[in-house]
Amino acid sequence: MRIAVIFALLLCGPLQASEIVNDVSGFNPVEVAQVLVPTRLEQIVEAVRAHPGPIAIGGGRYSMGGQTATEQALQLDMRRFNRVLEFSAERREIRVQAGITWRDVLEHIDPHGLSPQIMQSYANFTVGGALSVNAHGRYVGQGPLVLGVRSLRLVLADGSLVEASPTHYRELFYGAIGGYGGLGVIVEATLPLVPNSKLARQSEVMPLSEYRQFFDKQVRNNPDMVMHNGILYTDDYSSVRAVSYLRSDAPLTVEERLVPNDRSYTIMRAALGLADSKSGGKLRETLVDPWLLDGERVQWRNHEASLDVRELQPISGPGYSYVLQEYFVPEARLEAFVGGLKRILDAHGVRVANISIRHAKADPGTLLAWARADTFALVLYYRQGSAPAERAAVASWTRELIDLAIANQGSYYLPYQIHASREQFLAAYPRAAEFFALKKRIDPTNKFRNKLWDAYYR
Numbered sequence: 001m002r003i004a005v006i007f008a009l010l011l012c013g014p015l016q017a018s019e020i021v022n023d024v025s026g027f028n029p030v031e032v033a034q035v036l037v038p039t040r041l042e043q044i045v046e047a048v049r050a051h052p053g054p055i056a057i058g059g060g061r062y063s064m065g066g067q068t069a070t071e072q073a074l075q076l077d078m079r080r081f082n083r084v085l086e087f088s089a090e091r092r093e094i095r096v097q098a099g100i101t102w103r104d105v106l107e108h109i110d111p112h113g114l115s116p117q118i119m120q121s122y123a124n125f126t127v128g129g130a131l132s133v134n135a136h137g138r139y140v141g142q143g144p145l146v147l148g149v150r151s152l153r154l155v156l157a158d159g160s161l162v163e164a165s166p167t168h169y170r171e172l173f174y175g176a177i178g179g180y181g182g183l184g185v186i187v188e189a190t191l192p193l194v195p196n197s198k199l200a201r202q203s204e205v206m207p208l209s210e211y212r213q214f215f216d217k218q219v220r221n222n223p224d225m226v227m228h229n230g231i232l233y234t235d236d237y238s239s240v241r242a243v244s245y246l247r248s249d250a251p252l253t254v255e256e257r258l259v260p261n262d263r264s265y266t267i268m269r270a271a272l273g274l275a276d277s278k279s280g281g282k283l284r285e286t287l288v289d290p291w292l293l294d295g296e297r298v299q300w301r302n303h304e305a306s307l308d309v310r311e312l313q314p315i316s317g318p319g320y321s322y323v324l325q326e327y328f329v330p331e332a333r334l335e336a337f338v339g340g341l342k343r344i345l346d347a348h349g350v351r352v353a354n355i356s357i358r359h360a361k362a363d364p365g366t367l368l369a370w371a372r373a374d375t376f377a378l379v380l381y382y383r384q385g386s387a388p389a390e391r392a393a394v395a396s397w398t399r400e401l402i403d404l405a406i407a408n409q410g411s412y413y414l415p416y417q418i419h420a421s422r423e424q425f426l427a428a429y430p431r432a433a434e435f436f437a438l439k440k441r442i443d444p445t446n447k448f449r450n451k452l453w454d455a456y457y458r
């Protein structure tokens with residue numbers, strides 16, 4: 001008996017009993033049965049094979065709606081499963097364990113003059129977490145992360161290990177990417193790399209009504225355009241600051257190759273705090289952003305890729321959190337969606353600290369694709385209280401915004417608070433039935449669970 005226990009401990013590594021886990025918002029405490037922090041593949045395989053109850057998977061825990069946990073689950077905390085397994089500068093390719101952060105990927109590849117093809121805005125997330133939400137960033141001519149991954153290795157509910165790619169076990173590849181840990185544990189990923197390059201920043205303000213034309217002429221087909229986003233000013237939702245990063249040979253104004261880990265974010269935080277205040281939107285548009293964004297800046301692509309969420313902190317505190325929401329609409333529906341967004345937010349007296357506009361190319365086939373066509377994405381960032389009344393109010397206007405996105409043939413993003421009704425989820429993700437059928441086939445006892453799938457999977 002004693003030998004069996006010692007063997008189990010050796011195999012499974014650090015195992016903590018009954019623990020409350022939460023995410024960055026602090027809004028979703030969940031009591032799980034155990035937390036396992038694996039460092040070796042066999043520990044994951046053995047835990048999945050042997051554990052009789054539910055299993056939930058946690059990466060960086062930057063999702064904001066309980067997507068990493070459910071009651072009484074064994075939570076796999078992937079953050080120490082984080083090694084680089086293979087790297088080839090010639091093939092421009094890296095194979096990593098899924099708990100590695102993008103920051104660690106950047107530190108490994110930067111000395112070789114290489115950069116991830118696609119990642120999201122901040123480098124703190126894990127590769128497995130980013131793949132499981134099919135994340136996106138500001139890269140022009142790119143889109144969901146599925147476009148920037150060659151293959152995956154997955155541990156399925158029966159403990160088997162499968163390699164999946166666009167040509168091999170493609171259903172698993174297109175199901176697990178964007179599958180929020182519902183099909184299995186992503187344990188490894190092979191990512192293509194591109195040259196790191198110097199980028200010069202440009203920024204200009206224009207009416208929202210001219211932004212799409214600007215995007216068509218200056219951004220979409222510009223071979224030097226590497227990153228781009230718009231800032232939609234929320235005083236009256238009618239003007240956009242277009243911020244572009246173009247390949248350049250100009251001398252660097254920022255010498256550091258990556259953002260230093262001890263960077264101070266005081267100015268950025270002050271700017272966001274200002275935008276959050278009553279008349280702050282106008283001040284930000286006319287004073288703060290011109291000062292922050294108009295000056296000449298030439299930096300490495302990896303420098304911009306290595307931003308840290310600390311620039312937003314504190315994201316949450318006692319009784320509040322800054323939270324995100326994101327909506328996707330076909331290109332031609334941008335202005336119509338923004339008109340409706342303003343109406344709904346004004347009607348509910350909601351003040352939004354920041355709205356970022358991004359563009360993504362259509363998804364090549366994930367079952368839970370959020371970009372079914374070339375898409376504009378609107379990312380909302382606002383402060384919310386945790387009191388039940390405030391959460392109920394947010395749930396109510398969020399459902400109105402989801403209806404608005406659906407009415408515009410669009411969708412909404414799933415890593416945030418889970419307010420959508422099941423009907424809204426099914427309307428925004430029309431291939432969910434295929435995802436559920438696949439899950440039923442490969443995970444017949446519904447082993448892989450979390451709050452997202454508890455809400456929508458029957």
Ligand SMILES: Cc1cc2nc3c(=O)[nH]c(=O)nc-3n(C[C@H](O)[C@H](O)[C@H](O)COP(=O)(O)OP(=O)(O)OC[C@H]3O[C@@H](n4cnc5c(N)ncnc54)[C@H](O)[C@@H]3O)c2cc1C
Binds near residue numbers: 124324
């Ligand atoms: C401040 C902030 C900024 C953000 N910016 C962006 C952005 O620019 N672009 C964007 O697309 N999103 C963005 N997000 C959302 C964020 O990308 C997602 O929450 C992302 O998944 C975070 O990665 P993570 O490692 O924290 O994953 P977690 O939150 O830990 O997990 C997310 C989901 O993936 C599953 N999962 C995690 N690891 C694995 C694995 N190895 N195998 C199987 N399933 C797994 C989890 O079960 C969960 O369902 C942002 C969020 C915040 C809070």
